[in-house]
Amino acid sequence: MDSTWSTLVLSLKVAGWATAINLFLGIGTGFLLARTRFRGREIIDSLLTLPIVMPPTVLGYYLLVVVGRNGWLGAWLHEHFGIQLIFTWQGAVLAAVIVSFPLVFKPARAAFEAVDHQLEQAGRVLGVSEWGIFFRVTLPLAWRGILAGLLLAFARAMGEFGATLMVAGSIPGETQTLSVAIYEAVQAGQDGTANQLVLVTSIVCIALLLLAGRLAPGRISHQTQEQA
Amino acid sequence: MMFDIDIRKQLTSGARHFTLQVRFRSACPRVVILGPSGAGKSLTLKAIAGLMQPDSGHIRIGQRTLYDSQQRIHLAPQQRHVAYVFQDYALFPHLTVRQNIGFGLTRGWRNPSRDIHDDNVEHWLQVLHLQGLANQLPEALSGGQRQRVALARALATSPQALLLDEPFAALDPALRQETRLELARLQQRLEIPILLITHDPEDADVFGDQILRLENGALIRQDTRGVGS
Numbered sequence: 305m306d307s308t309w310s311t312l313v314l315s316l317k318v319a320g321w322a323t324a325i326n327l328f329l330g331i332g333t334g335f336l337l338a339r340t341r342f343r344g345r346e347i348i349d350s351l352l353t354l355p356i357v358m359p360p361t362v363l364g365y366y367l368l369v370v371v372g373r374n375g376w377l378g379a380w381l382h383e384h385f386g387i388q389l390i391f392t393w394q395g396a397v398l399a400a401v402i403v404s405f406p407l408v409f410k411p412a413r414a415a416f417e418a419v420d421h422q423l424e425q426a427g428r429v430l431g432v433s434e435w436g437i438f439f440r441v442t443l444p445l446a447w448r449g450i451l452a453g454l455l456l457a458f459a460r461a462m463g464e465f466g467a468t469l470m471v472a473g474s475i476p477g478e479t480q481t482l483s484v485a486i487y488e489a490v491q492a493g494q495d496g497t498a499n500q501l502v503l504v505t506s507i508v509c510i511a512l513l514l515l516a517g518r519l520a521p522g523r524i525s526h527q528t529q530e531q532a
Numbered sequence: 533m534m535f536d537i538d539i540r541k542q543l544t545s546g547a548r549h550f551t552l553q554v555r556f557r558s559a560c561p562r563v564v565i566l567g568p569s570g571a572g573k574s575l576t577l578k579a580i581a582g583l584m585q586p587d588s589g590h591i592r593i594g595q596r597t598l599y600d601s602q603q604r605i606h607l608a609p610q611q612r613h614v615a616y617v618f619q620d621y622a623l624f625p626h627l628t629v630r631q632n633i634g635f636g637l638t639r640g641w642r643n644p645s646r647d648i649h650d651d652n653v654e655h656w657l658q659v660l661h662l663q664g665l666a667n668q669l670p671e672a673l674s675g676g677q678r679q680r681v682a683l684a685r686a687l688a689t690s691p692q693a694l695l696l697d698e699p700f701a702a703l704d705p706a707l708r709q710e711t712r713l714e715l716a717r718l719q720q721r722l723e724i725p726i727l728l729i730t731h732d733p734e735d736a737d738v739f740g741d742q743i744l745r746l747e748n749g750a751l752i753r754q755d756t757r758g759v760g761s
Contacts, residue, residue: 430636
């Protein structure tokens, strides 16, 4: 049970960090693509959406090529900062960020595009700065769509298997997340452990779903108003 | 001179070309630009508010130059101190009436709180008969109430001119006439110049000291009545 507990904590930690990072990355790129016009905008959108359609093992392979010990970024990080991402929990976070990014970025872009430009113009004429308009008008009105994406991304990061296994491996207590641990347990014929892990995962998933239900449209818009 | 406007703007959309060429000077405090939809009325207001940059020309209100292509002056909308009431009011749907009115008075990254107490906000709530609605969201208001909120929000920032885009179009006929007169009284009391655009000749008759006719992007005739009549 102890190892199940630590596996759960690790999974939550990895998914939590990945979601937090995607909060900033997803909102930033979503806003940029929704509000700026430049050539190649849709190509960038497609590239950023690729992780949805690509098999996670392919993503994991690309990550190994880039941040692996011999990868161009991996070698540079190791040489200058002594940072190594492969076979660490930070590597698992990186894999989860890449895999779940489109789930935040796509709804964020759509939510920003749905905000009426005229409201932003009204804010400008009233003398409020561009940053002020973003935090006081655009973000509160887009928040509902963004939050839905964040919940999906957290769930996706919790369940991430292929890319995580390739980048972070399966070191019990260090990089072995719930999904990976279940696979290992079944492979080793440890049905008891597998049962326990599957049960824990199911409970977490149902809890997430209930949480998402509590944040259903009516409540979310109410909260947005309060924050505003 | 209240308004000294000279705007040229070329717009191309697909195979269609549109040239806006609006040039007028007026010493009247209540100017109406009259014209059918698509004539370039809203574009003219947007240029004055700084939401659209003309190709060339100048925009001066009172003593201030807001735009001058020769002197390379193009103030941001935030620096123009011009109030703009949009045709569909553009109230912030996530903020109460009180927060909407206080919006331009609050700097920084946070909206005014729901129980903001600001003398200026209270003053405009009272002037435009909105006290009872102060804590409502815009979705709960009627068209006429929304318009008064938009007006209060615009005037609370103490603007040096007021731009109105079809302010009476969404109101029913009885309310329309009343609102025209109320706006005229408000203008006299505040002594700020108002530029109003409309497609309705009656708006122009009741409200305008000077009436400019805009068609296909160009002014075709100017009627001036005695100043202040």
